[in-house]
Amino acid sequence: MSAALVFWVCVTLVVYAYAGYPLLMALLSRRYGHAPFEHDAAESLTVVVAAFDEEARIAARVRDILDQQYPADRLRVLVVSDGSRDGTAFAAAAVDDARVQVLALPHNVGKAAALTAALRHVDSELVAFTDVRQRFAPGALRALAAPFADPSIGAVSGELVIAAADHGTGEGVGLYWRMEKRLRSDEARLGWLHGVSGSIHALRRRLFVPIPAGTVLDDMWMPLHVLRSGHLVWMAREAIAFDRASQNVDEEFRRKLRTLAGNWQLVARLPWLLNPLRNPVFFGWFSHKFLRLLVPWALLLALAASALADGTFYRVAFGVQLLGYGGALAGLVLPRLAARLPLLPAASSFVMLNFAALLSLPASLAIDPSRLWKKH
DSSP states (O other): HHHHHHHHHHHHHIIIIIIIHHHHHHHHHHHHHHOOOOOOOOEEEEEEEEEOOTTHHHHHHHHHHHHEEEEOGEEEEEEEEESSSSSSSHHTSOOOOOEEEEESSSSSSHHHHHHHHHHHOSSSSSEEEEHHHHEEEETTHHHGGGGGSSSSSSEEEEEEEEEEOSSTTTHHHHHHHHHHHHHHHHHHHHHTOOOOOOOOOOEGGOOOOOTTOOOOOOHHHHHHHHHHTTTTTEEEEEEEEOOOOSSSSHHHHHHHHHHHHHHHHHHHHHHGGGTTTTTTTHHHHIIIIHHHHHHHHHHHHHHHHHHSSSSSHHHHHHHHHHHHHHHHHHHHHHHHHHSSSSSSHHHHHHHHHHHHHHHHHHHHHSSOOOGTTTOO
């Protein structure tokens, strides 16, 4: 294969992964997608909150959930303290409300195993999941439960709104996240949504499949198994959770690395994802998730191929790539510069994301990805 052909194959892969596929989803969703659900259901609902060493924040989080506009007699909160070394369990139990239940695990087993343990104590029709650091918008739980009025819906994702960040890639990360939410919404309308927001999502309790200990992406494990059961995953954009942005570039990088390593882990634990005959959303999953793991390798090959190919065009392309990567790296190192130049935050965010993707495979093989965010 000639260097020029390698260059174009790689460029096509990158463009399709980040622009072609989202555009295709937008067009298909507009033409063939389901309309948003307008039901008003309020099934019995248990909100599960997994917490580790969250004594200072857990009570406020529980009260935020209880203050939701959801029928009080149908709402429960289950806090699972994952072997916390502080007073997390006591602080949660101190919330004076009979709807609050606390499960204190004797040892730290990780979020995946903690959620599986918690589900053994849930008997409601629906179960929702969230983390400690988020807050819900008014009516979020009611909007999250509403689509379940349709029996074909097995899981529902809410929408995470992240506060603006002030580090070098903040604007670029925000742009990426807005595009990602639009893509998920389009996939949902086509019945192809295969990931949910870990900050706010729900499923029918009977469709829960125990999560193996150490699984990083519980928010993909659950919806993927819902899809295999023959049900759909919906996105309720009115069900909003608020979260803070990463404090700096390093924190954002670690977050991306953890997520991307988790995708490789899922492929290893669920090999049927690679089988178009067994994966009910193979096209969407492959285009949305798997190709993005390959993009950094395609970028490197495109750079090398443009350096080796004959012709003025490829020499210019090589120079443009070097200039682009240099500018993006400068934006990461000098955040004030990134804030002043248009498009530089987006370029810096793109380079950071793909550097994390480049490292995600060796990270998933060499270390336990579940420890990338482990508290000490």
